[in-house]
Amino acid sequence: MVAELADFLQIVPWPPAPGVAFWAALALVAGALLGELVRRVFSVPRIVGYGIVGGVIGFAGFGAGTLTGTARLIVDLALALLLFELGSRVNLRWLRANPALLLTSAAEALGSFVAIYFALRLFGQPVNVALTCAAMGSCASGAVIARVAGELKAAGQVSERMIVLTSLNTLFAVLAFKLVSGWLHLDVAGDWVRAVSQPLWAFAGSVGVAALLAALVAWIARRLDLRDENAALLLLGLVVLALMVAKQFNLSTLLVPLLAGVLLRNSSERPWVWPRHFGTAGGVLVLMLFVIVGSAGSVPALLAGGVTALVLLAARAAAKTAVVVVLARPSGLRMRQALGLSLALTPMSGTALVLLADLQAGHAAFAPLVAPIIVSAIAFTEVLGPLLVQWGLHLAGEQQPQAKPADYRVVTA
Template identity: 35%
Template structure:
């Protein structure tokens, strides 16, 4: 019996990945809804049924693979960001700053009114600013969407994620200072950490294309080289205690501006990238506990609605100034719904400094689960309603 129990425990992750993939394929075939919504739901349910199988520490192999999967997505995401476009149309950046700031303010106010401690309210507000690049990019690639709304969503996600990461690290720095009384320790886990991550990603984003040019292997070996670069960067980021999120995002951004072209067939880094993506979305939901989700359900639902309305409303407000219709502005804001993967991995990374913030944020657990399932659906619907996806193939 003990051997059987160990076998079942060991089979938890492989079984969850297989079931999530099958469920995602069936859901997509029957309803055309995003596969990743089912990945997260299966991961959450499996973790409740087999909790021992899904217990993973910050240094576990599964956590490392999830961070690698997120790094690959962030590299591809950063590669699609065009800084020149932001210079041509600064209203996109303005709308990103405005919706992020408004989201932060509204979520903080609601949290504060519910008697939540100030630092906890600040952490919740900083995380609510973000949109998950993993969720958005996977939906965009799955629907093969292209157009004004698609491109604006990508750039707005990049803006609010960088802002959310910056504010989150600053708040965590104050948290560390408050608990440890060490100001150098607090600073080392905020601004210095972010600067080091950006420097590391930018350096690799220049070095890898330069090496490929020297070898004459840009077209043949580009995808493999960048995948290995992401793996190296994630490991270095963890070893040096800097943010792998900002490092891999900067890596992709620097690679694009080094004039390296990736072909259309290399989206998602092939079959291995697809497999790691399933693991990533299962991992993000498996970190949630039913008791905590239930405890924060009421406040979480209110915060999800407030976040959704603020983001959609603020982006729509700046739509005309940015050169699009109010309708497209509204749809762009709706597409910013996903949040879960970014939040889960960011919270996991705080464990390295001995802070377990998940226990403090029951409402965040409810928000994460809700947006893990509904967020990708809203993004997909927004892109379809914007008429930026190809017509459905006839059965």
């Protein structure tokens, strides 16, 4: 009876077989609803809700697992927008005026790399696995930090240092990963030319595309009001176009938007005014980013790499905290602010997952040794990370949840 009615109404196929678009829309609705629920009920950032939805999808066995196809494209686009905004808040003049801050950045990135490497070696991991995990695990998640700081209207010394340190250690981590990737080519195939040329090409090419993107945005900003909707769409299109160029020429999809933002910020003394997340389309991409990243976790991954991931996270947290606390006074921070800053550097998220996807594309046979560790580390911090950023900002006295919402943000730091 029902089948006959469906045939009469031309409902084909019957019974219905929802496709990817249906489940993506359902995840989007669930993420938005749960994000708003946790914000109102528990006063925590919305991305906690997004991460929970992704985690449920992943541990139910329906997650992405690895970034491929549409999932990789969404993550790349969302990270490009967030990293571009993040980079546009990095004032290099501040680093010249406060060398201790630059030292803190270099030391916490190097300290994290060294601590992770030796911790994993002590727990019996091979040299190449320890090196790769150290490169991926040394950076904090720019996506999480940018989103939480924006949602909480955070402002102050710790907030700005959090942005600067995250931007710089993302840069360091990508460069370290490219060098480790080159080493893997040398170790496995003995290919010196490929080992040297690929990191150089990735860095030099990314700088070139980033410089072009920054120049185009600056040219547009002199002629259009960036707060206008059409200008926002134009900015979004330029960032996406630069990202597509980076993918076509095997450049870093992380470095291009980040460096473009940094170059743009430091090309002029005047503040830049950005549409928040480049409008509604950007907001949707950001929501899907955290759902997709959250869905990367799985029970098999935790069983295979969960314990090692906890070792990685403990070594990483100890190194970052030690460096930030030791260099707090020379860089101009009080101890309470230093502890808040070290908490804010905890998250591992989309950046590490993109680096893992790049590893899987370039070293398919080796990647399965690393994937369970990195995926488990991301799963452990996907929900906890945003909470630690919020607690860190609260500890530093820079959380402003009662601030009036703004559609646009003035970048002055």
